[in-house]
Amino acid sequence: MHYFRNRKKIILYLLLPFFLTAQKSVKDNLTDLSYDDLHNLYFTNVNNPKVQILYTDAYMKKAVKENNNIRRAKANYQIALLYYKSDTNKAIQYLDSVIKYSKGSNDKYFPAAAYCEKADFLKTQFNFKDAMLNYNLAEKAALLTNIDYYYVVRDYIAVTKSEDLGEYIEALNIYKECYVYYQDKDTRSSNYAGEYVNVIFGLADCYKSLKKTDSTSYYNKLGYRESKATNNEEYKNLFILNEGANQVLKRNYVAALDSINKALPKMIEYNNTGNVLAAYFYLGKTYEGLGKKAIAAENFIRVDSIYKVTKEISTEFMDGYPYLISYYKNLGDKEKQLKYITTYMSIDSTLHKNYRELNKLVYHEYDTPHLISEKENLINSLNKNKVKTYWGMGFLFLTVIVLGSFALHQYRTKKQYRSRFEKIIKETNRNDNYQVNKENETGTDPDKIGDIGIGEELINQILEKLNRFENDKEYLRPNITVQILSSTFETNTKYVSKIVNIYKEKSFIQYINDLRVDHAIGQLQENNKLRKYTVQALALEFGFNNAESFSTAFYKKTGIKPTYFIKELDSSTNQQNDYKPTI
Template sequence: MKLSFDELHKLYFDNENNIKKQILYKDAYMAKAYKENNRIRKARGNYLTALLYYNSDMNKAIQYLDSVIKYSTGINDRSFPVAAYCEKADFLKRQFKFEEAMLNYKLAEKIALQTNLNYYYVVRGYIAVTKSEDLGDYKEALDIYKECFRFYKTKNYRSKKYADNFQYIIFGMANCYRSLKNIDSTTYYNKLGLWETKLTGNMALHYSFVLNEGANQVLRKNYNAALDSIHKALPKIEEYKYTGNTMACYFYLGKAYDGLRQKENAVKNYLKVDSIYSKTKEITTEFMDGYPYLIRYYKNLGDKENQLKYISKNMAIDSVLQKKYRNLNTFLRNEYDIPHLMSEKENLIKSLKEDKVKSFWGNGILILGMITVSAFGFYQFRHKKKYRSRFEKIMKETADKDFQEKENESTKNNKTAISKTDDIGIGEELIEQILKKLNSFEKEKGFLKPNITVQSLSIVFETNTKYLSKIVNSYRNKSFIQYINDLRIDDALENLKKDSKLRKYTIQALAVEFGFNSAESFSSAFYKKSGIKPAYFIKQLEDSIKNKQM
């Protein structure tokens, strides 16, 4: 009895666990398509073939998807070639070819806009996922998620047709807001996702929202609430075999226990993250912070072998991730940079060699050689990304916000004068007088005058150097020199953003403008405060302004 295309298609998917039968039905489908010279059926037949190679041979799968695209292009089918472009993009992402993947998503998006509006927003969702989870472009991804959210809100979004897509869009929005540290919006969309998944019975995604809110509570520093949410999510996520989310559970449990100063529990969970990585060889930059924690922990214990083990592992993972993401604007946020790790490794190796010369001699040379080779290739890359990240962090801070924070801090300092009187041995009334003078000094930008010393300012304030120094240390939490330099650099950052003329000054001229005696002292204070050199900040600032004007 001859079977129709639809019957063969159904039999193919009814036998997902029987490859031999799937091949049989796929071959019959393909033979029928070529016999009838039916282009869309040829396309679908090649698509079924590509799926057979999904987990075994990505390049072979891509070849068949290209055949799908060839046969289905220009025939206005509602599914193809859009589905083929999306599947191909997925394979390319797995090969870390993100630019090619995005190109295929864009082609799918363009066609779907003409042939199938519902599919168009599915593709837009794929693009948002790639931008957020792979490229780290959270703001761009969030804009796309919002666009999709508005579309699904016009539909019957709790119906079988739309519910899953709508809920994944909500999850994407919550995840982006969390990555952008917008805690309140994260909670809002997590709650919305929990409600929608519960109404439609999508419990697999439901517990992902539970986990996501647990991670968000870590940001809020509500560590017990975080533990409660994550412990609820973990058994279900393990049941659904979501390896990435399982790793996330252990990582954020570690962060929560660390926040509660329960070091042993934090270490146990970070070790579980490492255990999952050791089995899967998959990890993202988000979960790398556990390694510096383990390094510090074993260093404090004096356990040199484990300290060296996790330094080496941190470096090895770092190297792999840099190679995979070398074309992206993503960087690893580890507090341990390459030179620091190299130095620490060298010291550990020397120490271990002294303790166990025979057993560690060969391993020490090997590890040192591997570190040198691996570090050389990507040191400059990390250095550049670290500087770029610091620049972006500075740019996010607005002048109004900085000013408000200073005002709030000043008010707080004045209000807490009584409680700190006994700590520094100065009378309450005198503390309040000096704090008021400091506030006025900051507001009127007295710090821009050159050659300010604690002696000269104490004369202006009509007090002695000991009292002024103590009050600055206690109420500004800085040494006097750092206090003056930080005020000057904050003012420099603010004015360089606003004044294009200043950005044309030499470093020496800027130093004089902001109260420093030399270009060297200005550059040193600028770097200490912001983490980047003033010349780099100005160049990036000019580039960002030019890009906005284009």
């Protein structure tokens, strides 16, 4: 449930002292105060940015005067927080300064915290690619200095995969990893209680998204017990609300109604707008299941009202709009029917992953002839705002055309990807590991010797070493470079680089990446256990530093993403297993 996650800034609270000292009187020269005093005064004035600026300015001056880089980093971090709501680009600039001054400091939280915060800001700009890159950098930094915080970062990554990218299986695996880590910790202490319930909620939410309702109930109950034991009232009610949503999936509507009605007043009390929206949505689904159409519509209208104010909604809560469109269509209320059609089709373009469902609604419920007829009926029956209605319906008609073109493009792309997948399979030796034999050929080409400017004997030696390098799968070593390989071959980088360019007909980086991808293709076909790995784990398995570089190299070589390749492999395997020959 995308809005159920507690989105409070974890880092800020990690940096607060456990017991803030009483606020000191402001001295004429603030730089005479200690760093801890200035830090405490900054955070005890969170509702007064003008005063906070005074303290962080003094903190920065003190750090510059003492040439203390880690303190400079923390001052920049405080400034970045001041831009949290007003200017994300400015906040990112200051976080970059935090990273610059804290690199190599061995501080428990920096630069890892700055990478995390930067990733959060990038997510608000829907730049998920760079956000994930920064989370990965935070992982690496935290792993060296603070293993507890490393798992906080892992939790952030799982949240992003689940709530923003819809990668529930990968998110679930990360949550399980975190859950195992906390098993030998005092999870009811102030150090671990908050993160532990975060992880439990993540498990429950992923299982619910995957419609594993029994597992969802198990973790909702566990989370409820832990929240109650640690007096975490907000999370206790979040687990109640999440279980209410889960009971909707189970079609236990009476139980769902009981849970949601218990949690909703608390969400309103905590001013948790996202979860108030979620509660009204699932009340609507509950009453829809109970056959109480008017009450269901009332709750879906409340969802729309919150969306109108916040301009935030996820695909999970879009289902109320088709219900309202159908509801008012049956009542003959064309004005409201048109209103919710327009709203549904104008939802933020960042929800483009839902266009397929949206397109299905338009073509099945509002196909082109129907739209033309609807347009005429609405103009005649409403008899007002004729010009506005004309343009509105014209826009709706054009939207249908655009969405139809988008659907056609998606179909062609899918067909093209399938063709590329089949081509890869045909080119693969099914009985041995995938190898590109032409890249293992040795022997010089007389026409190329003149071009390359290296003696024939030396070329043959390097080609033989490259052949052994490929056969021994040395390319799976991470961070392999032309310098490292040249040193191993006891020659210089120019020779190796030129021979790879001429004889392999590609750059050195492309040569290494292609070997790794070819190996990955063979291994993924041979070993179905590897297909259950995350893309990050597969990247490390095949010599890449991160999931992004693996996916990029795989796509460049094959024209498809590794996730698609794995999905098609699994699909092909399942079809073979389902096939039973007749005797």
